[in-house]
Amino acid sequence: MPGAPYGAPFFCLAPYAGKRISFAHARTGRAQQGIEKxxxxxxxxGPSRIDxxxxxxxxxxxxxxxxxxxxTGDVVQTYILRADVDPVAAVKTGADVSVCGDCAHRAAWxxxxxxxxxxxCYVNLGQGALSVFRxxxxxxxxxxxxxxxxxxIAGRMVRLGTYGDPAAVPSLKWRALxxxxxGHTGYTHQWRRRIAQGLKGLCMASVETAGEASQAxxxxxxxxxxxxxxxxxxxxxxxxxxxxxxxxxxxxxxxKACDGASGRRSSIRIAPHGAYASAANLAALDARLIAxxx
Numbered sequence: 001m002p003g004a005p006y007g008a009p010f011f012c013l014a015p016y017a018g019k020r021i022s023f024a025h026a027r028t029g030r031a032q033q034g035i036e037k038x039x040x041x042x043x044x045x046g047p048s049r050i051d052x053x054x055x056x057x058x059x060x061x062x063x064x065x066x067x068x069x070x071x072t073g074d075v076v077q078t079y080i081l082r083a084d085v086d087p088v089a090a091v092k093t094g095a096d097v098s099v100c101g102d103c104a105h106r107a108a109w110x111x112x113x114x115x116x117x118x119x120x121c122y123v124n125l126g127q128g129a130l131s132v133f134r135x136x137x138x139x140x141x142x143x144x145x146x147x148x149x150x151x152x153i154a155g156r157m158v159r160l161g162t163y164g165d166p167a168a169v170p171s172l173k174w175r176a177l178x179x180x181x182x183g184h185t186g187y188t189h190q191w192r193r194r195i196a197q198g199l200k201g202l203c204m205a206s207v208e209t210a211g212e213a214s215q216a217x218x219x220x221x222x223x224x225x226x227x228x229x230x231x232x233x234x235x236x237x238x239x240x241x242x243x244x245x246x247x248x249x250x251x252x253x254x255x256k257a258c259d260g261a262s263g264r265r266s267s268i269r270i271a272p273h274g275a276y277a278s279a280a281n282l283a284a285l286d287a288r289l290i291a292x293x294x
Contacts, residue, residue, distance in 0.1 A: 053098035054083040080164025099164035103189040146176035160186035171198030185258040240270040
């Protein structure tokens, strides 16, 4: 396996290929410099909490590069991937269920066409996610504990689940990763399930309908809802300030509203977005939501 599983007492650094360095030694000299310059690392390898299949959680962009995503700003990224299947192939076969669960934006099987169709997820898997997976399979990423990663990213914003649902990974790993962070964003479609309850107060419940929003809030979640720009609010909702419909007045880096924290803060909504939010795919999404009574 590329990298030791979480919980191992030692980890590898690229400048020390073939060697193991303890945390006690890693705080001094060249080892400390290696840690401070670390760009990406594995923080979890193990079974998915969704279906038990092998997955990996990888933290990327741990060093501020100056360049930033136009919507999110300069944010540390995390990828939750099948450890044994590349993300593009996983979508085509349905194996992405291990990291996406019952997300309504997954593709659905079309028996007439004999393939998965209608994916509305905004993530372009042929770019970041696939590159991260290939680097992981090459053994490019050292394995470190989430708390060690948190020390590297101290004072930074973190995005839980750049791709993949955070509920696939034990919630304690995320809490450790965020220990020294300045803030975070996180979303889960698994809010109905027991496996996600440890993320309450840490992630937003991702919902697609007014009914789902009401259900999630009744269970104690704040929500992040996909809705048409002209749609009315459901309860106490606000437009995502980083969205086009809100005029892109703030980046996620500055806003920090989607951290799942409870209290008096509003829930958030945003219009469908991303390369796959076509009229045909959105119509297919509506049909799936109706079929499951959402």
